[in-house]
Amino acid sequence: MEIISLIKEQIDDALKNIGITNLSEEYVVEIPPQDELGDFSSNISFILAKKLKKNPKIISQELSKELTKSSFFEKVENVNGFLNFFLSPNVYQRICSHIVSHPRNYGKIDIGKGKIIQFEFASVNPTGPLTVAHGRQAVMGDVIGNIYEQTGHIVQKEMYLNDAGRQIKLLARSLWVRYNELLGSHYEIPEDGYVGEYLIETAKIVLNKYGNSFKDKWNEEIENIFMEEAVEDMLNKMLHTLKRLDINFDVVFSEKLLFKNNIVDITLGQLKSKGYIYEKDGAIWFKVSDLIDENDKVLIRSNDKIPTYFCDDIAYHYYKYLRGFDQVIDIFGSDHHGHIPRMMASIKALGLPDDFLKIVLHQFVNIKKDGELVRMSTRKGEFYTLDELIDNVGKDAVRYFFAMVDPDTTLNFDVDLAIKKSNENPVYYVQYAHARICSIFKEAEKRGIKYERFLGLNDLNKNEEKMLLRELALFPNSLKNACLQFKPNLLTQYLEKVSSRFHHFYNSLSVLNAESYELMQARLNLCEATKIVLSRGLSILGVNAPESM
């Protein structure tokens, strides 16, 4: 039951009745700017006006006359060409009973038709603690993944681990320096190495495990040990931090696996067979210029024959295809945007479907501390870690805060403010609405009132009740928009609107002291419906829906 589509069905029927078929343009059914104007409105007349070269007011007059015949609407008005709908009371009743009878899956819609979708996010070099910027990406990926599950997709969440390559070697050497430091031997951390103090902790682990056997000794074997130890510890810490946010991955995919399974060679072979590969100056190149307006790129380096990051990434995505996903959605920071056209080109070159890969970007997080913006650099060891943020603000607020901002917007995070007044975060507003409803039901029980489902629903005709119900009816639509646009903030915004409508209703009408028994039951139903939407919405956001707070 998705209210906007139902209204559109009514409009389409009316169009047919007045002889208008094959309308190709999309028209909109939405909520008018003022509640008094109607429950919903549509711009259909303007769309038709352009097409039929007729005055929109005349068209909406014709249409409103036709639509009034339907029992779906109490009345249909036309104001300045807009069609404004007032739903019949029985539609509101149906909404309420529908929600109450589907507590576990109200809002689900089938956009995906069971497609298997992989989400890749929070893929980082395991070279240091996660920062708040990573937190944004992790929450975003997790929430969009959840939304995809609600919209008829089968979702797998995966993290890619860059556990090979130059950065890791630098990390190993930096760790070794810290390890020697513990043993009283002093070396310089290499240029571009990792100076953050978190490596001291890791060094202690190595010291515990291996004793002083690597003191003042350095060779390839030792380097490998330090690489492994460093990556393991960093990964554990990262996963631990994410777990604190209730973010869990189905798969952590190691870069090393690409080589172990020969994926790089297989991918290169595939590209070669399609004619996109050539050799020059001892390196192997990808003919990007055949596909897009960009220079060719190196896949295998000339001096050490090691694949570039780009090459690995192509191989990784080809492997995703071989693993059988219908679609893959990557979530990257916006600094990767230059990577997108090349990746899309490689998808085409490999002969994969055009829509196989979708890359979603998000802007950065700036941290404001003591009134100043803090630049974050893992390498220099200057950052505000995600763990600190969770310590200070708590899981629910962190998740909500990151979900509530449009991914395209740079987020200025004022840490001091977030710590000082947690009310800054609207998550409490939504949670409070939920807790309040729970408390009504507790109070009802205390008074010996037995809640009766579906009773008295036709008494729900006050404006506050209708506005709340209308909002509840939009839940599926809100999930749909969030899904199609990859914007979790549409969901948080929606929940805030629902909460606002509820608080308003609560303050102007009494539930347990209603004028009649039937009306009280009706309002209890309305409360339950609201509770269902709030708790479903919050659970998709991964935020707790408390019974009391």
Added chain:
RNA sequence: GCGUCUGUAGCUCAAUUGGAUAGAGCGUCGGACUUCGGAUCCGAAGGUUGUGGGUUCGAAUCCCACCAGAUGCGCCA
């Protein structure tokens, strides 16, 4: 230089993708029922949507130019 994203109230963000009088929270000011939770509700102040043009019934949204910020243009990842 070329490309991408952003610019909205003092601050943090919206605006159902071209709709009607641009909305919330925080902050400021003023109010609320001895009754279901005052983490709430109601009201006020606060805006030339970065600037200037254009497109049309209608623009924060689309097009052009400029200004400002972020970011990318490696045999780095």
